Amino acid sequence: MSKLHIYNTLTKQKEEFKPIQDDHVGMYVCGPTVYSYVHLGNCRTFTSFDMVYRYLLYLGYKVRYVRNITDVGHLESDADQGEDKIAKKARLEQLEPMEIVQRYTVDFRNVMRQLNAHPPNIEPTATGHLIEQIQMVQEILDKGFAYESNGSVYFDVEKYNESHGYGELSGRKIEDLIAGSRELDGQEEKRSPLDFAIWKKASPEHIMRWPSPWSDGFPGWHLECSAMSTKYLGETFDIHGGGMDLKFPHHECEIAQGCAATGHKPVKYWMHTNMLTLNGKKMSKSTGNTLSPAELFSGENDKLEKGYSPSVVRFFMMQAHYSSELDFSSDAISASEKGFIKLMTAYGVLLKLETSSQSSKNVQEMVDSFYDAMNDDFNTPILIANLFETTKYINSVHVGTETISKEDLELLQKEFRGFVFDVLGLVNETESDNSKMDEVMALLMEIRAESRAKKDFATSDLIRDKLQEAGITIKDSKEGTTWTF
RNA sequence: GGUUCCGUGGCCGAGUGGCUUAGGCACCGGUCUGCAAAACCGGUUACAGCGGUUCGAAUCCGCUCGGAACCUCCA
Numbered sequence: 001m002s003k004l005h006i007y008n009t010l011t012k013q014k015e016e017f018k019p020i021q022d023d024h025v026g027m028y029v030c031g032p033t034v035y036s037y038v039h040l041g042n043c044r045t046f047t048s049f050d051m052v053y054r055y056l057l058y059l060g061y062k063v064r065y066v067r068n069i070t071d072v073g074h075l076e077s078d079a080d081q082g083e084d085k086i087a088k089k090a091r092l093e094q095l096e097p098m099e100i101v102q103r104y105t106v107d108f109r110n111v112m113r114q115l116n117a118h119p120p121n122i123e124p125t126a127t128g129h130l131i132e133q134i135q136m137v138q139e140i141l142d143k144g145f146a147y148e149s150n151g152s153v154y155f156d157v158e159k160y161n162e163s164h165g166y167g168e169l170s171g172r173k174i175e176d177l178i179a180g181s182r183e184l185d186g187q188e189e190k191r192s193p194l195d196f197a198i199w200k201k202a203s204p205e206h207i208m209r210w211p212s213p214w215s216d217g218f219p220g221w222h223l224e225c226s227a228m229s230t231k232y233l234g235e236t237f238d239i240h241g242g243g244m245d246l247k248f249p250h251h252e253c254e255i256a257q258g259c260a261a262t263g264h265k266p267v268k269y270w271m272h273t274n275m276l277t278l279n280g281k282k283m284s285k286s287t288g289n290t291l292s293p294a295e296l297f298s299g300e301n302d303k304l305e306k307g308y309s310p311s312v313v314r315f316f317m318m319q320a321h322y323s324s325e326l327d328f329s330s331d332a333i334s335a336s337e338k339g340f341i342k343l344m345t346a347y348g349v350l351l352k353l354e355t356s357s358q359s360s361k362n363v364q365e366m367v368d369s370f371y372d373a374m375n376d377d378f379n380t381p382i383l384i385a386n387l388f389e390t391t392k393y394i395n396s397v398h399v400g401t402e403t404i405s406k407e408d409l410e411l412l413q414k415e416f417r418g419f420v421f422d423v424l425g426l427v428n429e430t431e432s433d434n435s436k437m438d439e440v441m442a443l444l445m446e447i448r449a450e451s452r453a454k455k456d457f458a459t460s461d462l463i464r465d466k467l468q469e470a471g472i473t474i475k476d477s478k479e480g481t482t483w484t485f
Numbered sequence: 486g487g488u489u490c491c492g493u494g495g496c497c498g499a500g501u502g503g504c505u506u507a508g509g510c511a512c513c514g515g516u517c518u519g520c521a522a523a524a525c526c527g528g529u530u531a532c533a534g535c536g537g538u539u540c541g542a543a544u545c546c547g548c549u550c551g552g553a554a555c556c557u558c559c560a
Binding site: 029030032033035039041042043044045046048049085167170171173176179180221241242243244245246247248249250272273274275276277280281282283284285286316320321324325326329331332333334336337338339340342345349379385386387388389392395396398399401452455457460461464468473475476477478482484 | 557
């Protein structure tokens with residue numbers, strides 16, 4: 001069988017995945033800034049990494065998955081003299097910053113739970129790690145890669161570049177960056193426009209502030225991830241993930257901070273997920289081009305005629321590779337819903353399949369194809385294509401044109417279930433565990449069968465049509481009648 | 486303006502040198518059915534344009550056109 005390969009955005013090639021420490025994997029993913037409700041684009045990234053996490057677990061790795069909550073520190077812009085996003089929103093809404101943080105953190109966790117994403121093993125917050133961040137600022141200062149200016153501390157990019165090379169991840173050259181940098185207000189404290197704050201002195205009206213050796217202030221843009229990933233995963237860990245839009249400058253700065261503080265690169269495999277677009281453009285809070293999960297699930301929005309369940313949304317996302325752009329549209333999600341139902345129906349059939357002395361197809365090869373797809377840089381669209389090929393086989397066995405042995409059936413049930421539910425993280429929403437409902441339906445099926453036997457099709461069709469209106473579909477076959485939502 | 490990426494059939498979306506007619510949705514025909522639905526079998530539509538490399542390119546190179554991300558917070 002193939003081995004897991006990951007496309008490393010640092011080296012720009014697929015590499016065999018070899019954890020630093022035996023079968024233990026450390027994975028850090030940049031989480032959301034909780035200053036407003038998460039939108040579907042945010043969810044795509046976290047759903048993609050949830051799939052990565054799930055597959056690593058499925059392969060038997062012991063994974064420590066850390067995903068932060070950014071509740072401080074991202075500056076609005078340099079022009080704002082360091083006004084904090086959280087603090088700004090707080091003033092607008094007349095709330096305490098931590099109240100804002102709490103509200104949107106709860107919303108975020110709720111949405112991710114609906115999407116059936118596993119919670120991370122550790123979900124650290126920036127405000128909970130001020131001491132670690134201050135220590136890291138000091139380390140970088142001690143190593144000579146930062147300087148203090150008027151109470152703020154800046155990372156010295158040009159000095160760092162002399163010994164380490166800045167821009168490796170994003171493919172940028174420092175000369176180009178200098179040439180392309182814009183003159184902005186409030187930068188006179190910096191030696192170079194490329195330098196970035198790792199500690200920022202708070203202006204008098206700034207709400208979120210902490211004491212430090214340099215000033216009452218707050219940590220810089222990129223420092224929290226470096227401090228927290230180091231604390232929980234060590235100075236060098238296996239996988240660091242995030243959205244493509246974080247590649248520069250955020251992740252570039254993380255690499256620089258890590259190298260400056262410890263002398264070596266912090267991450268072995270960098271992974272970046274691509275954007276979910278709406279109308280061909282990136283979803284963005286600042287431009288308002290967004291669709292919220294709640295709107296999508298309920299259907300209460302001006303973009304869709306109906307709502308789609310979280311599993312359908314998840315399936316839709318999994319039908320594209322994580323590194324490709326994915327455009328959201330009503331037609332696309334609608335097509336995914338039908339495919340999703342087909343897959344779930346096939347799973348139901350798989351559980352009840354009758355066995356023969358031998359299989360008419362090579363089931364082991366099918367199962368291998370699931371692993372091969374995922375081992376090739378988590379290629380979920382190929383996995384799903386292979387699952388649909390298997391679906392055809394399952395249905396053929398059901399109608400008797402193909403056969404399966406007892407051993408193969410057990411294997412296929414285990415792995416099909418594993419990849420669909422454990423790896424892709426889908427939920428079989430068509431499943432009913434309501435025994436009362438089953439009894440009522442059994443009665444209706446019996447009445448209908450009797451009407452059909454008496455050729456009273458008016459009654460049988462009435463039952464079928466009314467149930468269809470209620471969202472329940474009847475399927476007749478030689479073995480009897482079944483029903484699904 | 487700079488950096489990077491993309492452009493696949495009616496729609497979504499894999500594939501990156503030769504055999505995947507990927508897969509899903511839609512559509513058409515057939516089997517099954519009291520009629521349907523589902524399922525199964527079969528079919529239709531393709532690699533943005535132009536030029537080059539090659540025995541051979543959707544896949545490599547160049548140009549043109551179109552789109553996206555980053556260069557300011559952003560998943």
